[in-house]
Amino acid sequence: MSSNAFGKLLTxxxxxxxHGPAIGCVVDGCPPGLLLAAEDxxxxxxxxxxxxxxHTSQRREEDAVEILSGVYQGQTxxxxxxxxxxxxxxRSRDYDDLLDxxxxxxxxxxxxxxxxxxxPRGGGRSSARETTMRxxxxxxxxxxxxxxxxxxxxxxxxxxxxxxxxxxxxxxVERNAFFWPDATQVPELEAAMDALRKAGDSVGARVNVLxxxxxxxxxxxxxxxxxxxxxxxxxxxxxxxxxxxxxxxAAIAQHGSTHRDELTPQGFASNHAGGILGGISxxxxxxxxxxxxxxxxxxxxxxxxxxxGQPTEVxxxxxxxxxxxxxxxxxxxxxxxxxxxxxxxxxxxxxxDVGPVAPRIPGG
Ligand code: EPS
Numbered sequence: 001m002s003s004n005a006f007g008k009l010l011t012x013x014x015x016x017x018x019h020g021p022a023i024g025c026v027v028d029g030c031p032p033g034l035l036l037a038a039e040d041x042x043x044x045x046x047x048x049x050x051x052x053x054x055h056t057s058q059r060r061e062e063d064a065v066e067i068l069s070g071v072y073q074g075q076t077x078x079x080x081x082x083x084x085x086x087x088x089x090x091r092s093r094d095y096d097d098l099l100d101x102x103x104x105x106x107x108x109x110x111x112x113x114x115x116x117x118x119x120p121r122g123g124g125r126s127s128a129r130e131t132t133m134r135x136x137x138x139x140x141x142x143x144x145x146x147x148x149x150x151x152x153x154x155x156x157x158x159x160x161x162x163x164x165x166x167x168x169x170x171x172x173v174e175r176n177a178f179f180w181p182d183a184t185q186v187p188e189l190e191a192a193m194d195a196l197r198k199a200g201d202s203v204g205a206r207v208n209v210l211x212x213x214x215x216x217x218x219x220x221x222x223x224x225x226x227x228x229x230x231x232x233x234x235x236x237x238x239x240x241x242x243x244x245x246x247x248x249x250a251a252i253a254q255h256g257s258t259h260r261d262e263l264t265p266q267g268f269a270s271n272h273a274g275g276i277l278g279g280i281s282x283x284x285x286x287x288x289x290x291x292x293x294x295x296x297x298x299x300x301x302x303x304x305x306x307x308x309g310q311p312t313e314v315x316x317x318x319x320x321x322x323x324x325x326x327x328x329x330x331x332x333x334x335x336x337x338x339x340x341x342x343x344x345x346x347x348x349x350x351x352x353d354v355g356p357v358a359p360r361i362p363g364g
Contacts, residue, residue, distance in 0.1 A: 138334020205325020246274025
């Protein structure tokens, strides 16, 4: 009813607010026997965290995971895995000016209308702080997918405002704060972000995610299609306004003779479909892309209304991201991994006896 959980055989429930004592999640349905320790979460949480570069929010959280249940002697037990992260650097006074008004383009207004009460401190439940737990849950899925199916999920920033990559190198992606695939453009991105921060404005972004090694067969037609569940999972990330699978909206202008991915004994001749046909993985790379809107919390004054409906002006101070897309790559990867693991378990449950059938042509 209140939709703080997703997944069918692997379910993830998150809880907590940005300025509450802690945030957490319960991951249920993970098979027993997966090695899991608090250290497994460190790298991915650091990739998403605030305060690691001048281009993101300067809130400094340690993001240390406590495993409360579901792990015994370093292995998952098949029981619910509860993870907790304590909030240690919330600065609620930054939000005092927002008690009586609503940021344009923020969930402030809609939360108020839905619940009739709101926690304005850091956006409460609507804060991107919640994505920390998606990444934590995603660590489990990534690990299981890698060990059981050699599936690898990775992403990169594919557009920042009007800037697009001029070349592509996976090695560059993890070596800069932007997850950008062309190292030579990093100074250009830094300059753009510095200018934006100075102006007190924000900008949108595109993040692409790729899942390699997904075998054919994952996805449940018709209401549990792999692409439908990926779209829902990715769209549930804060600030996401668009999702594409494969060529996405570019397919509108394509002809069937171009869009179709022809089959040859050596493999598929192209991958316009994003590795999903009829809602089921084809064995090709699964490709997704998300559009993130510019952050609504900006220093440039904007028009709003107060609680009495009178016109007022909003200026957001505090520690905000001028581009949330910069930190979104690990979040999108996590959501893709969680959907894939859930679908893999569902495939095992219903069709585990079917086994591989011929012909199986190479993916990629
Ligand atoms: C956020 C606003 C800022 C960010 C926060 C997301 O929160 P605060 O005003 O409390 O500093 O720091 O991001 C995180 C805390 C995080 O861990 O991602 C927002 O409005 O969504």
